[in-house]
Amino acid sequence: MALKIWINNALVDEKDAKIxxxxxxxxxxxxxxEGIRVYGSKIFELDAHLKRLYESAExxxxxxxxxxxxxANATRKTVEANGVVDGYIRLIVxxxxxxxxxxxxxxEKSQIIIIADNIQLYPGDLYxxxxxVISACTIRNHPLAIPPQVxxxxxxxxxxxxxxxxxxxxxxxxxxxxxxxxxxxxGDNVFIIKNGVxxxxxxxxxxxxxxxxxxxxxxxxxxxxxxxxxxxxxxxxYVADEMFLTGTAAEVIGVVEIDGRQIVDGKPGRITGLxxxxxxxxxxxxxx
Ligand code: PMP
Numbered sequence: 001m002a003l004k005i006w007i008n009n010a011l012v013d014e015k016d017a018k019i020x021x022x023x024x025x026x027x028x029x030x031x032x033x034e035g036i037r038v039y040g041s042k043i044f045e046l047d048a049h050l051k052r053l054y055e056s057a058e059x060x061x062x063x064x065x066x067x068x069x070x071x072a073n074a075t076r077k078t079v080e081a082n083g084v085v086d087g088y089i090r091l092i093v094x095x096x097x098x099x100x101x102x103x104x105x106x107x108e109k110s111q112i113i114i115i116a117d118n119i120q121l122y123p124g125d126l127y128x129x130x131x132x133v134i135s136a137c138t139i140r141n142h143p144l145a146i147p148p149q150v151x152x153x154x155x156x157x158x159x160x161x162x163x164x165x166x167x168x169x170x171x172x173x174x175x176x177x178x179x180x181x182x183x184x185x186x187g188d189n190v191f192i193i194k195n196g197v198x199x200x201x202x203x204x205x206x207x208x209x210x211x212x213x214x215x216x217x218x219x220x221x222x223x224x225x226x227x228x229x230x231x232x233x234x235x236x237x238y239v240a241d242e243m244f245l246t247g248t249a250a251e252v253i254g255v256v257e258i259d260g261r262q263i264v265d266g267k268p269g270r271i272t273g274l275x276x277x278x279x280x281x282x283x284x285x286x287x288x
Contacts, residue, residue, distance in 0.1 A: 004081040006074050006114035011081050017113070024107050025094025029154035031111075032056040035248045036089040038079055038116070039283045043089065044248075046072055048211045056150045057093060064093050065110050078114040088119035088249070094153065122171065122250060127276070130256030130268040131245070133185065135234060136161035136173035140183035140206035148183065148206045158186040172245065174237065174258065177206035182232040188247035189213040190255075192240035193271050198227045205231055212246040212279070219278045225271065234259075242269030244276075251283070252276040 005017035024030035034053045037044040050068045057064050066074070075089060091114055098107035122131075138160040141148050158175070165173035165186070174190060177183045183206035184190050191200050191213075198220055203209050217227050237243065243255040243263055252275050254268025263269075268276075281287040 003115065003117060004078065006078045006112070009074075009112075011078065019094070019111060019113070020097045022097045022099065023094050023111055024096065024098045024102075024104060025092070025111065025153055027098075027100070028095075028102055029152065029156075030060070030062075030102075030104055030107075031092060031094035031153040032060065032062065032151055033093070033153060034089075034091040034151060036075075036091065037119070037248055037283070038084050038087045038089060040285060041079070041085050042285065043075065043079060044283060045211050045215065046075065048214070049091070052151060052209065052211070053091060053093065056152065059147060059150050060152065061104070062093065062095055062110060064112065066112060071112070074112070075114055075116075079116045082116045084116045084118075086119075087117055090115040090117075092153070119249060122253060126171070127253055127268075130254040130266070131172060132170040132257040133172045133174055133255050134165055134168045134170055135237075135259050136164045136175050136186075138164065138175065140175040140177050142178050143204070143206065149203060149209055151208055162186040170257075172255075175206075176234070180233060181205045182234070182237065183207050184210075185245050185247075188245035188250050188253075191216070191244050191246065192232065192236060193242035193269060194236070194240055196225070196271075198225055198271070199232060199236065200227065200229050201232050202229045210246055210248075212248055212251065215282065216246050216252060216275055216279060219282060220271075220275055223274065223278065242272050244268070244272040246279075252279045 003014045004011045007017045034049045036049045094111040096107040096109045096111045161173040172185045175183045189210040254272040
Protein backbone atom coordinates (compact mmCIF):
# COMPACT_ATOMS: atom_id res chain seq x y z
CA MET A 1 0.00 0.00 0.00
CA ALA A 2 1.30 3.45 -0.91
CA LEU A 3 2.31 5.51 2.10
CA LYS A 4 1.28 9.00 3.09
CA ILE A 5 4.36 11.10 3.75
CA TRP A 6 4.50 14.33 5.73
CA ILE A 7 6.39 16.93 3.68
CA ASN A 8 6.01 20.69 3.17
CA ASN A 9 3.51 20.84 6.06
CA ALA A 10 1.06 18.34 4.61
CA LEU A 11 0.45 14.64 4.13
CA VAL A 12 0.91 13.66 0.49
CA ASP A 13 1.02 10.44 -1.48
CA GLU A 14 4.40 8.73 -1.48
CA LYS A 15 4.81 9.38 -5.22
CA ASP A 16 4.39 13.13 -4.65
CA ALA A 17 6.83 13.34 -1.73
CA LYS A 18 9.81 14.95 -3.45
CA ILE A 19 12.65 17.24 -2.48
CA UNK A 20 14.77 19.63 -4.52
CA UNK A 21 18.14 18.51 -5.91
CA UNK A 22 19.46 21.70 -4.26
CA UNK A 23 18.44 20.53 -0.78
CA UNK A 24 21.55 20.67 1.39
CA UNK A 25 20.47 17.45 3.07
CA UNK A 26 21.19 15.76 -0.25
CA UNK A 27 24.15 17.91 -1.36
CA UNK A 28 26.05 17.83 1.95
CA UNK A 29 24.32 15.50 4.39
CA UNK A 30 23.35 18.74 6.13
CA UNK A 31 20.52 17.78 8.44
CA UNK A 32 19.44 15.62 11.36
CA UNK A 33 17.06 12.72 11.89
CA GLU A 34 15.41 10.35 14.32
CA GLY A 35 14.26 6.74 14.13
CA ILE A 36 11.33 6.06 16.45
CA ARG A 37 9.25 2.95 17.18
CA VAL A 38 5.51 2.57 17.34
CA TYR A 39 4.27 -0.20 19.66
CA GLY A 40 0.54 -0.92 19.80
CA SER A 41 -0.25 2.42 18.04
CA LYS A 42 1.72 4.32 20.71
CA ILE A 43 4.82 6.30 19.77
CA PHE A 44 7.68 5.10 21.97
CA GLU A 45 9.54 7.77 23.98
CA LEU A 46 8.53 10.56 21.58
CA ASP A 47 9.58 13.37 23.95
CA ALA A 48 13.07 11.94 24.35
CA HIS A 49 13.45 11.57 20.58
CA LEU A 50 12.25 15.14 19.97
CA LYS A 51 14.65 16.46 22.60
CA ARG A 52 17.55 14.70 20.88
CA LEU A 53 16.42 15.97 17.47
CA TYR A 54 16.23 19.60 18.58
CA GLU A 55 19.58 19.36 20.38
CA SER A 56 21.21 17.82 17.30
CA ALA A 57 19.75 20.66 15.22
CA GLU A 58 20.97 23.27 17.71
CA UNK A 59 24.53 21.98 17.52
CA UNK A 60 24.60 22.28 13.74
CA UNK A 61 22.82 25.69 13.90
CA UNK A 62 19.78 24.34 12.07
CA UNK A 63 16.50 26.01 12.90
CA UNK A 64 13.60 23.58 12.75
CA UNK A 65 10.65 25.59 11.43
CA UNK A 66 8.15 23.90 13.74
CA UNK A 67 7.82 23.80 17.51
CA UNK A 68 8.32 20.43 19.22
CA UNK A 69 4.54 20.35 19.89
CA UNK A 70 3.73 20.94 16.20
CA UNK A 71 6.24 18.31 15.18
CA ALA A 72 4.79 15.84 17.71
CA ASN A 73 1.30 16.45 16.29
CA ALA A 74 2.51 16.03 12.71
CA THR A 75 4.22 12.78 13.72
CA ARG A 76 1.01 11.46 15.32
CA LYS A 77 -1.01 12.44 12.24
CA THR A 78 1.44 10.61 9.97
CA VAL A 79 1.27 7.47 12.10
CA GLU A 80 -2.55 7.56 12.05
CA ALA A 81 -2.80 8.31 8.32
CA ASN A 82 -0.76 5.20 7.60
CA GLY A 83 -2.56 3.01 10.10
CA VAL A 84 0.73 2.07 11.74
CA VAL A 85 0.19 -0.15 14.79
CA ASP A 86 3.66 -1.64 15.20
CA GLY A 87 6.20 0.12 13.08
CA TYR A 88 8.88 2.69 12.63
CA ILE A 89 8.94 6.45 12.12
CA ARG A 90 11.71 8.28 10.33
CA LEU A 91 11.78 11.99 11.16
CA ILE A 92 14.12 13.98 8.93
CA VAL A 93 15.00 17.66 9.03
CA UNK A 94 17.29 18.97 6.31
CA UNK A 95 18.79 22.43 5.94
CA UNK A 96 16.46 22.91 2.96
CA UNK A 97 16.95 24.34 -0.49
CA UNK A 98 20.13 26.34 -1.04
CA UNK A 99 22.77 26.82 -3.70
CA UNK A 100 25.70 24.63 -4.73
CA UNK A 101 28.01 26.30 -2.19
CA UNK A 102 28.21 24.85 1.32
CA UNK A 103 27.09 28.05 3.09
CA UNK A 104 24.11 26.75 5.11
CA UNK A 105 22.71 30.23 5.75
CA UNK A 106 21.57 30.68 2.15
CA UNK A 107 19.01 27.93 2.81
CA GLU A 108 15.87 29.79 3.75
CA LYS A 109 13.73 27.14 5.37
CA SER A 110 14.33 23.72 6.86
CA GLN A 111 12.69 20.77 5.13
CA ILE A 112 10.74 18.48 7.46
CA ILE A 113 9.86 14.96 6.34
CA ILE A 114 8.05 12.28 8.32
CA ILE A 115 7.76 8.68 7.14
CA ALA A 116 5.81 6.07 9.13
CA ASP A 117 6.17 2.53 7.86
CA ASN A 118 6.74 -1.06 8.81
CA ILE A 119 10.07 -1.93 10.31
CA GLN A 120 12.90 -4.07 9.04
CA LEU A 121 14.18 -6.04 11.99
CA TYR A 122 17.03 -8.44 12.46
CA PRO A 123 15.80 -11.99 11.77
CA GLY A 124 14.09 -13.46 14.84
CA ASP A 125 16.53 -16.35 15.23
CA LEU A 126 19.41 -13.90 15.72
CA TYR A 127 17.87 -13.05 19.09
CA UNK A 128 17.97 -16.74 20.03
CA UNK A 129 21.45 -17.54 18.73
CA UNK A 130 23.02 -14.14 19.42
CA UNK A 131 25.02 -11.98 17.09
CA UNK A 132 28.63 -12.10 15.92
CA VAL A 133 30.50 -8.81 15.65
CA ILE A 134 33.96 -7.55 14.75
CA SER A 135 36.06 -4.60 15.90
CA ALA A 136 36.03 -1.97 13.16
CA CYS A 137 39.21 -0.20 12.00
CA THR A 138 37.17 2.89 11.19
CA ILE A 139 36.92 4.99 14.34
CA ARG A 140 33.90 6.90 15.58
CA ASN A 141 33.88 10.64 14.87
CA HIS A 142 36.39 12.68 16.86
CA PRO A 143 34.52 14.95 19.30
CA LEU A 144 36.03 17.96 17.55
CA ALA A 145 34.50 16.82 14.26
CA ILE A 146 30.74 16.43 14.05
CA PRO A 147 30.06 15.30 17.64
CA PRO A 148 28.87 11.68 17.83
CA GLN A 149 25.90 12.85 19.93
CA VAL A 150 24.51 14.62 16.88
CA UNK A 151 22.28 12.28 14.92
CA UNK A 152 23.21 13.86 11.61
CA UNK A 153 22.43 12.85 8.06
CA UNK A 154 26.11 12.04 7.58
CA UNK A 155 26.59 8.42 8.63
CA UNK A 156 29.57 7.68 6.40
CA UNK A 157 31.94 6.78 9.25
CA UNK A 158 29.43 4.27 10.53
CA UNK A 159 28.71 3.07 7.01
CA UNK A 160 32.43 2.33 6.50
CA UNK A 161 32.44 0.32 9.73
CA UNK A 162 29.26 -1.49 8.66
CA UNK A 163 30.97 -2.41 5.38
CA UNK A 164 33.87 -3.88 7.38
CA UNK A 165 31.36 -6.01 9.29
CA UNK A 166 29.52 -7.19 6.19
CA UNK A 167 32.81 -7.97 4.42
CA UNK A 168 33.71 -10.11 7.44
CA UNK A 169 30.37 -11.92 7.18
CA UNK A 170 28.86 -10.54 10.40
CA UNK A 171 25.99 -8.06 10.84
CA UNK A 172 27.60 -5.48 13.14
CA UNK A 173 30.90 -3.86 14.07
CA UNK A 174 32.07 -2.30 17.31
CA UNK A 175 33.53 1.15 16.78
CA UNK A 176 36.25 2.59 19.01
CA UNK A 177 37.14 6.24 19.51
CA UNK A 178 40.37 8.06 18.65
CA UNK A 179 41.84 6.99 22.02
CA UNK A 180 41.01 3.32 21.53
CA UNK A 181 38.06 3.20 23.92
CA UNK A 182 34.84 1.44 22.96
CA UNK A 183 32.28 3.87 21.56
CA UNK A 184 29.32 1.90 20.17
CA UNK A 185 28.19 -0.29 17.28
CA UNK A 186 27.39 1.26 13.88
CA GLY A 187 23.72 1.75 14.74
CA ASP A 188 23.40 0.55 18.32
CA ASN A 189 24.86 1.18 21.77
CA VAL A 190 27.00 -1.48 23.43
CA PHE A 191 26.83 -2.98 26.93
CA ILE A 192 28.90 -5.66 28.65
CA ILE A 193 28.39 -7.56 31.87
CA LYS A 194 31.30 -8.54 34.10
CA ASN A 195 30.83 -10.27 37.46
CA GLY A 196 27.13 -9.37 37.50
CA VAL A 197 27.78 -5.64 36.91
CA UNK A 198 26.71 -3.85 33.73
CA UNK A 199 29.50 -1.77 32.21
CA UNK A 200 28.55 0.74 29.56
CA UNK A 201 30.78 3.25 27.78
CA UNK A 202 30.05 6.87 28.75
CA UNK A 203 28.46 8.97 26.01
CA UNK A 204 31.67 11.05 25.93
CA UNK A 205 33.51 7.98 24.61
CA UNK A 206 31.85 8.82 21.31
CA UNK A 207 28.37 7.42 21.12
CA UNK A 208 24.92 8.60 20.33
CA UNK A 209 22.92 8.99 23.54
CA UNK A 210 20.61 6.11 22.72
CA UNK A 211 17.01 6.30 23.85
CA UNK A 212 16.96 2.49 24.21
CA UNK A 213 20.24 2.66 26.15
CA UNK A 214 18.67 5.05 28.68
CA UNK A 215 15.56 2.88 29.07
CA UNK A 216 17.63 -0.31 29.51
CA UNK A 217 19.86 1.34 32.13
CA UNK A 218 16.73 2.40 34.02
CA UNK A 219 15.19 -1.08 33.80
CA UNK A 220 18.44 -2.76 34.88
CA UNK A 221 18.71 -0.55 37.95
CA UNK A 222 15.09 -1.37 38.79
CA UNK A 223 16.08 -5.05 38.74
CA UNK A 224 18.80 -4.25 41.27
CA UNK A 225 21.61 -4.71 38.75
CA UNK A 226 24.52 -2.33 39.24
CA UNK A 227 25.27 -0.17 36.18
CA UNK A 228 28.66 1.51 35.84
CA UNK A 229 29.46 3.96 33.03
CA UNK A 230 33.18 3.75 32.32
CA UNK A 231 35.63 3.63 29.48
CA UNK A 232 36.05 0.14 28.06
CA UNK A 233 38.78 -1.28 25.87
CA UNK A 234 38.92 -4.25 23.53
CA UNK A 235 40.32 -6.20 26.49
CA UNK A 236 37.10 -5.66 28.41
CA UNK A 237 35.03 -6.91 25.50
CA TYR A 238 37.21 -10.03 25.07
CA VAL A 239 36.86 -11.04 28.73
CA ALA A 240 33.20 -10.03 29.18
CA ASP A 241 30.72 -12.51 30.67
CA GLU A 242 27.94 -11.15 28.46
CA MET A 243 27.58 -8.52 25.79
CA PHE A 244 24.55 -6.96 24.15
CA LEU A 245 23.54 -4.09 21.89
CA THR A 246 20.58 -1.73 22.25
CA GLY A 247 18.81 0.39 19.66
CA THR A 248 15.43 1.47 18.39
CA ALA A 249 15.29 -1.22 15.73
CA ALA A 250 17.33 -3.94 17.48
CA GLU A 251 15.84 -3.38 20.97
CA VAL A 252 18.11 -5.62 23.11
CA ILE A 253 20.17 -8.22 21.25
CA GLY A 254 22.86 -10.50 22.65
CA VAL A 255 26.37 -10.66 21.19
CA VAL A 256 28.07 -14.05 21.37
CA GLU A 257 31.28 -13.57 19.44
CA ILE A 258 33.71 -10.72 18.83
CA ASP A 259 36.65 -10.87 16.42
CA GLY A 260 36.21 -14.63 16.12
CA ARG A 261 36.38 -15.10 19.90
CA GLN A 262 33.43 -16.72 21.56
CA ILE A 263 31.99 -14.93 24.58
CA VAL A 264 31.88 -17.55 27.38
CA ASP A 265 29.68 -20.41 26.07
CA GLY A 266 28.65 -18.63 22.85
CA LYS A 267 25.03 -18.14 23.90
CA PRO A 268 23.23 -14.90 24.86
CA GLY A 269 23.64 -14.47 28.61
CA ARG A 270 21.10 -14.59 31.42
CA ILE A 271 21.08 -10.86 32.21
CA THR A 272 20.82 -10.07 28.50
CA GLY A 273 17.74 -12.32 28.29
CA LEU A 274 16.21 -10.74 31.37
CA UNK A 275 16.69 -7.19 30.07
CA UNK A 276 15.40 -8.14 26.63
CA UNK A 277 12.19 -9.37 28.28
CA UNK A 278 11.91 -6.36 30.60
CA UNK A 279 12.39 -4.05 27.63
CA UNK A 280 9.71 -5.90 25.64
CA UNK A 281 7.25 -5.60 28.53
CA UNK A 282 8.01 -1.92 28.99
CA UNK A 283 7.71 -1.12 25.25
CA UNK A 284 4.40 -2.95 25.06
CA UNK A 285 3.07 -1.08 28.08
CA UNK A 286 3.12 -4.12 30.38
CA UNK A 287 5.38 -2.47 32.93
CA UNK A 288 6.40 1.02 33.95
N1 PMP B 1 24.17 4.62 17.93
C1 PMP B 1 23.95 5.00 16.67
C2 PMP B 1 25.08 5.42 15.83
C3 PMP B 1 22.63 4.97 16.16
O1 PMP B 1 22.40 5.35 14.91
C4 PMP B 1 21.58 4.54 17.01
C5 PMP B 1 20.17 4.54 16.50
N2 PMP B 1 19.95 3.58 15.50
C6 PMP B 1 21.88 4.13 18.31
C7 PMP B 1 23.19 4.21 18.75
C8 PMP B 1 20.82 3.66 19.25
O2 PMP B 1 20.03 4.75 19.64
P1 PMP B 1 18.47 4.58 19.95
O3 PMP B 1 18.35 3.62 21.05
O4 PMP B 1 18.02 5.94 20.31
O5 PMP B 1 17.85 4.07 18.69
